[in-house]
Amino acid sequence: MREIVLDTETTGVEANNGDRIVEIGCVELVNHCPSGRTFHVYINPERSMPIEAYNVHGLSEEFLSDKPLFAAIAQEFAEFIAGAKLVIHNAAFDVGFINMEFKRLGLPPIEQGFVVDTLSMARRKHPGASNSLDALCSRYGIDNGRRTKHGALLDSEILAEVYIELIGGKQASLGLGVDAAAGRPGIAMAAVEKPQRQRQLAPRLSEEALKAHETFILSSLKAPLWKGYLGITDDAAQ
Numbered sequence: 001m002r003e004i005v006l007d008t009e010t011t012g013v014e015a016n017n018g019d020r021i022v023e024i025g026c027v028e029l030v031n032h033c034p035s036g037r038t039f040h041v042y043i044n045p046e047r048s049m050p051i052e053a054y055n056v057h058g059l060s061e062e063f064l065s066d067k068p069l070f071a072a073i074a075q076e077f078a079e080f081i082a083g084a085k086l087v088i089h090n091a092a093f094d095v096g097f098i099n100m101e102f103k104r105l106g107l108p109p110i111e112q113g114f115v116v117d118t119l120s121m122a123r124r125k126h127p128g129a130s131n132s133l134d135a136l137c138s139r140y141g142i143d144n145g146r147r148t149k150h151g152a153l154l155d156s157e158i159l160a161e162v163y164i165e166l167i168g169g170k171q172a173s174l175g176l177g178v179d180a181a182a183g184r185p186g187i188a189m190a191a192v193e194k195p196q197r198q199r200q201l202a203p204r205l206s207e208e209a210l211k212a213h214e215t216f217i218l219s220s221l222k223a224p225l226w227k228g229y230l231g232i233t234d235d236a237a238q
Contacts, residue, residue, distance in 0.1 A: 024043070074102070
């Protein structure tokens with residue numbers, strides 16, 4: 001199962017009123033395990049940066065001025081997320097912005113059926129509590145000390161850990177892990193030591209019975225295939 005944990009940063013909160021995406025960060029999960037694949041890009045919004053938005057993510061007009069336009073990265077982004085469930089915190093916000101950008105380019109929108117909203121999940125699991133990303137990190141003991149400002153890729157990495165906790169913690173992927181030899185997600189096989197008997201059982205056949213059986217084999221089996229299989233030469237069978 002392939003999922004993409006996704007986050008965006010924007011120039012504001014109104015996708016329908018001229019605000020634009022300035023950063024996209026994605027982390028791929030396969031069977032709830034990070035695959036190592038990510039997608040990250042800064043985007044020139046072709047407009048000014050309000051101070052309120054700058055204070056949130058720290059991305060200035062000057063920094064973004066030489067970054068690609070959304071049109072230049074749209075196809076690569078669409079291909080990266082194609083066919084995967086999108087795991088997003090407060091999904092309506094990010095999906096609204098992405099679909100507005102897709103609409104400008106004539107690309108099909110993200111369908112609601114492909115979206116998992118971790119904010120809705122958290123509210124159902126922890127009703128009445130704060131369910132911001134920082135609050136969930138504190139609740140689940142996830143280190144978010146690097147998160148001095150919002151950043152799309154870092155927030156996606158943190159959200160991936162939060163998401164695993166929301167669906168049941170590490171037990172949700174019991175039996176799943178990373179195949180170290182192949183470097184890909186797969187079944188993590190635990191080494192199990194077979195119990196050993198403290199002492200060997202006594203043989204049930206006597207020495208006389210074993211010799212009688214050997215005599216029967218040598219005198220009765222004539223087919224070359226069986227003699228070859230048992231390692232019996234013609235000389236020994238005579």
